Amino acid sequence: MAMSATDIEKLIKAALPDATIDIRDLAGDGDHYAANVISAAFKGKTRVQQHQLVYAALKGGMGTELHALALQTSAPTE
Amino acid sequence: MSDNPVFDRIREEVTGNDIVLFMKGTPVFPQCGFSNACVQVLTYLNVPFKGINVLEDNEIREGIKQFSDWPTIPQLYVKGEFVGGCDIVREMFEQGELREYLAQKGIEAAAAE
Numbered sequence: 556m557a558m559s560a561t562d563i564e565k566l567i568k569a570a571l572p573d574a575t576i577d578i579r580d581l582a583g584d585g586d587h588y589a590a591n592v593i594s595a596a597f598k599g600k601t602r603v604q605q606h607q608l609v610y611a612a613l614k615g616g617m618g619t620e621l622h623a624l625a626l627q628t629s630a631p632t633e
Numbered sequence: 634m635s636d637n638p639v640f641d642r643i644r645e646e647v648t649g650n651d652i653v654l655f656m657k658g659t660p661v662f663p664q665c666g667f668s669n670a671c672v673q674v675l676t677y678l679n680v681p682f683k684g685i686n687v688l689e690d691n692e693i694r695e696g697i698k699q700f701s702d703w704p705t706i707p708q709l710y711v712k713g714e715f716v717g718g719c720d721i722v723r724e725m726f727e728q729g730e731l732r733e734y735l736a737q738k739g740i741e742a743a744a745a746e
Contacts, residue, residue: 602717602721602724602725603703603715603716603717603721606703606717606718606720606721607702607703610703610704615704617704617705618698618704618705619704623667623705625719625720626720627720627724
């Protein structure tokens with residue numbers, strides 16, 4: 556089971572419509588990605604909380620269909 | 634929500650030890666690249682930590698994900714507080730925040746070279 560980059564992007568966009576998302580496929584196996592997500596929703600949140608927002612967007616896919624997502628999150632710089 | 638019985642065991646571990654790394658494998662034989670990365674960071678900082686091998690305890694392996702509301706392993710705890718997974722530990726380390734965070738918690742890390 557795996558997730559495609561477009562699946563991941565769609566899920567994140569659905570939860571964070573303003574997000575800019577840069578996904579890189581690390582292994583070509585649909586299981587290991589790196590993603591840089593920028594969204595205003597992260598403003599004032601800790602890194603843990605920011606990542607939890609992204610994991611929630613993936614609706615349980617993280618750690619199941621998706622083995623690894625090296626995540627970097629930040630709020631847009633004004 | 635009834636408390637998951639394994640939560641008590643987890644609470645004991647994270648409050649009974651300053652630094653706890655829930656990981657795949659052991660500090661000497663990590664069995665996952667991300668777990669190994671965290672071990673390397675803690676070893677470089679030369680801070681004592683307890684590695685808990687979730688591969689040997691499926692109850693903990695699933696329970697810790699609910700306990701922390703975090704879907705993956707490894708997970709780092711310092712003085713009972715969830716710090717993050719591999720990405721966050723690595724990012725904090727690279728930005729010098731981890732050493733500072735540990736110092737705030739009264740844990741002295743090795744001096745930076």
